[in-house]
Amino acid sequence: MQITVIGCGYVGLVTATCFAEMGNRVSCVDTSTQRINALQRGEAPIFEPGIEALITTNLRAGRLAFSTDTAGACSRAEVIFIAVGTPSAADGSADISQIVAVASELGRTLDQPAIVVCKSTAPVGTACRVQSVLDHQCQRRQVAWQHRVVSNPEFLKEGAAIDDFMRPDRVVLGTDDADAERVMRALYEPFVRNHDRILCMSRRAAEMTKYAANTFLATRISFINEIASLCEQLGVDVEEVRKGIGSDQRIGHHFIYAGCGYGGSCFPKDIRAMLQMAAQYDMPMPILHSVEARNQQQKTWPLRMLKRELGNLHGRTLAIWGLAFKPGTDDIRDAPSLVLLDALLAGGSSVQAFDPAASDNIAQRYPEAVKEGQLKLLQDPYAALNNADALVLLTEWKQFRQPDFHLVAQRLRTPLVIDGRNQYDPQTMASLGLRHVGVGRQVAP
Numbered sequence: 423m424q425i426t427v428i429g430c431g432y433v434g435l436v437t438a439t440c441f442a443e444m445g446n447r448v449s450c451v452d453t454s455t456q457r458i459n460a461l462q463r464g465e466a467p468i469f470e471p472g473i474e475a476l477i478t479t480n481l482r483a484g485r486l487a488f489s490t491d492t493a494g495a496c497s498r499a500e501v502i503f504i505a506v507g508t509p510s511a512a513d514g515s516a517d518i519s520q521i522v523a524v525a526s527e528l529g530r531t532l533d534q535p536a537i538v539v540c541k542s543t544a545p546v547g548t549a550c551r552v553q554s555v556l557d558h559q560c561q562r563r564q565v566a567w568q569h570r571v572v573s574n575p576e577f578l579k580e581g582a583a584i585d586d587f588m589r590p591d592r593v594v595l596g597t598d599d600a601d602a603e604r605v606m607r608a609l610y611e612p613f614v615r616n617h618d619r620i621l622c623m624s625r626r627a628a629e630m631t632k633y634a635a636n637t638f639l640a641t642r643i644s645f646i647n648e649i650a651s652l653c654e655q656l657g658v659d660v661e662e663v664r665k666g667i668g669s670d671q672r673i674g675h676h677f678i679y680a681g682c683g684y685g686g687s688c689f690p691k692d693i694r695a696m697l698q699m700a701a702q703y704d705m706p707m708p709i710l711h712s713v714e715a716r717n718q719q720q721k722t723w724p725l726r727m728l729k730r731e732l733g734n735l736h737g738r739t740l741a742i743w744g745l746a747f748k749p750g751t752d753d754i755r756d757a758p759s760l761v762l763l764d765a766l767l768a769g770g771s772s773v774q775a776f777d778p779a780a781s782d783n784i785a786q787r788y789p790e791a792v793k794e795g796q797l798k799l800l801q802d803p804y805a806a807l808n809n810a811d812a813l814v815l816l817t818e819w820k821q822f823r824q825p826d827f828h829l830v831a832q833r834l835r836t837p838l839v840i841d842g843r844n845q846y847d848p849q850t851m852a853s854l855g856l857r858h859v860g861v862g863r864q865v866a867p
């Protein structure tokens with residue numbers, strides 16, 4: 423099939439490369455010339471395991487092309503995916519202006535009927551809005567055909583995005599148009615060969631499914647974080663409780679790890695968007711309000727623990743391992759690391775940090791602190807520990823799971839480890855002379 427993907431971010435690039443890998447011809451468009459130039463050279467502008475190899479292979483095979491020219495890239499497309507950003511507006515609602523702008527451009531320039539797919543996460547009613555924008559332009563241009571708009575939310579996880587896209591748990595298609603459904607089913611068929619995992623529903627239900635999924639996962643995280651806080655007070659180890667409840671098949675082990683809060687480009691903004699959708703109907707959503715409030719509080723946990731253990735942090739040097747909002751990505755949007763860095767840098771501490779992928783993004787966010795040497799972004803995790811008063815673990819990259827604790831103890835000025843992802847065993851740490859503070863765990867005496 424001839425496909426165009428508009429937006430070369432995490433979702434657009436993965437969508438485009440995976441469809442190309444299945445043999446489709448895919449054109450990708452982005453407004454960022456810098457991004458497109460890099461992609462044309464076969465360089466991925468984002469960190470996502472496996473993406474660069476897919477780009478290179480499919481570029482060479484002639485199945486993938488990158489451009490800044492939307493009209494040109496769409497001129498022969500049967501299916502056009504919109505995968506642009508839907509950031510939070512000032513009031514917390516999802517800002518769909520990028521989607522509407524793309525829809526207007528498509529309506530003005532498309533010279534053939536196409537299936538236009540909303541891949542971005544967007545509030546209930548957005549696909550209908552895109553349909554009316556396109557219909558309006560078709561009427562204005564007095565063309566005989568109509569575009570068909572499908573909602574097809576994306577469920578990939580950054581860090582495992584290619585695998586998620588290639589082997590989806592399910593593909594949600596929101597459409598009541600039989601022909602659009604047939605084409606979309608055919609497009610996704612290679613990805614769901616083993617089991618029929620395609621769920622077809624109304625456009626509004628598809629949009630709501632995405633928000634309900636993300637807010638439910640966020641709810642599980644805030645729930646276990648709340649339990650962890652009580653565990654801390656009661657002298658209970660939340661890790662034992664986690665295993666105890668996770669083994670119940672109705673609960674399962676996913677998304678019940680206590681930690682220093684969720685971040686990323688999706689959960690925080692999607693909760694805010696859901697709350698705004700409800701606010702339009704004067705409908706309170708106390709559960710989701712609490713999920714968000716608990717997460718805000720949880721992101722301050724590392725700072726609170728540092729203060730509890732070290733007192734005044736002014737003039738202290740702190741080491742941080744992990745800056746990305748989760749392992750496997752360079753994405754720092756709404757990451758817990760930002761809350762800690764903001765507070766430490768404003769409070770006069772020095773920070774020595776290491777992250778395998780996110781340091782460039784952090785450097786762009788804190789240029790002054792980097793320039794003045796208050797924030798050092800290091801290439802070696804152990805170099806970050808030199809003369810530091812504590813190590814704070816914020817992202818559970820695999821390489822942090824079994825570090826050389828002897829070296830950790832040797833390099834730190836104070837043998838304190840604030841374990842924001844519950845990666846380490848308190849007893850083992852104690853035996854090595856390291857004071858370990860975990861989330862909802864007991865500090866060994």
Ligand code: NAD
Nearest residue numbers: 429430431432433451452453506507508520542543576580
């Ligand atoms: P992103 O910010 O990484 O990428 C968006 C891209 O769209 C940018 O490169 C931007 O330059 C481009 N763009 C904006 N306007 C454009 C236009 N008019 N024409 C062409 N390109 C344009 O965003 P993302 O993380 O890929 O997310 C995209 C959408 O998918 C969001 O709605 C998000 O909520 C949703 N989503 C994201 C994830 C994730 O893990 N990142 C997962 C599922 C769903």
